[in-house]
Amino acid sequence: MANFPLPGAYGRSSQRGYFGSAMVDQISSLISARRHRSEYFRSNLFADPAWDILLDLARARLEGRHICISSLCIAAAVPPTTALRWINSLTAEGLLTKKKDPMDARRVFVTLTESAAASMEEYLVSDGSRRAEPAVRSTLLPNRSPSGERNAR
DSSP states (O other): OOSSOOTTSSOTTSOOTTTTHHHHHHHHHHHHHHHHHTTTSOGGGGOOHHHHHHHHHHHHHHHTOOEEHHHHHHHTTSOHHHHHHHHHHHHHTTSEEEEEETTEEEEEEEEEOHHHHHHHHHHHHHHHHHHSOHHHHHHHSTTBOTTSOBOOO
């Protein structure tokens, strides 16, 4: 089971997820870097709506926020019809779930499945340790050498 909290489980300022705000900052940095490229290249040149959707939902999960389909379409940085196709595709792949808003039947919330949350967490920990200084890497993942290789136990 992923260490990401369930959506709405924590307030926005509460302890969040496995590495708390550090992981939120890491996700925000990844999203920001993706948007920064569009200042230098055509934005559709690097379109990756599936990854943008997964990043946005991972950050929202850590922050305890609910994300509706319309907000997710904006986060995907592609036309809404394209984003909707990707949301449906990721749902069919078992990475996302949709749930109607109990207060407004017109709105649908989208969340990561537990397996998708676990995969995102594993990726973010791996990516963060790969970028970290060797001493930090060995702290985050003590069963790995500073070069990133697994140590035999």
